[in-house]
Amino acid sequence: MKDIPLINAIKTPRNKVVLDPAGFFVIEVNEKEIRVEYYSNVYKEQKIVSGILQKVFIGKKADALCDSIAAHVPTLRPEHYLYLGRELMCAQQAFDLKTSYEQGGC
Numbered sequence: 894m895k896d897i898p899l900i901n902a903i904k905t906p907r908n909k910v911v912l913d914p915a916g917f918f919v920i921e922v923n924e925k926e927i928r929v930e931y932y933s934n935v936y937k938e939q940k941i942v943s944g945i946l947q948k949v950f951i952g953k954k955a956d957a958l959c960d961s962i963a964a965h966v967p968t969l970r971p972e973h974y975l976y977l978g979r980e981l982m983c984a985q986q987a988f989d990l991k992t993s994y995e996q997g998g999c
Contacts, residue, residue: 907998911970912941913969913970913973915968916932916933916934916947917941917944918930918931920981921996922988922994926951926952927988928949928950929951929958929962930946930949931947931949931950931962932944933945948965950965953985953988955984959974962977
């Protein structure tokens with residue numbers, strides 16, 4: 894029988910994060926909902942300098958927002974979906990507890 898590797902979890906250092914060529918998201922929480930804006934990247938000299946708003950997702954639950962984003966933005970890097978899941982859980986917690994939310998970095 895083959896040995897199954899045991900892998901210790903390690904956070905990717907910020908300077909090793911690869912930005913998603915498919916775009917980026919801005920997450921905001923207000924008293925009515927969680928709002929997620931999806932932007933395609935704008936490049937200048939092979940660097941992302943801005944974005945163009947493509948879609949807006951609204952909801953109150955992280956799982957529903959994650960499912961909707963995956964269905965409507967199917968070209969993200971896998972680690973980008975994972976990041977969004979973590980951030981949307983934080984956003985939902987802030988929404989549910991009526992506290993402030995600030996989107997974290999990679």
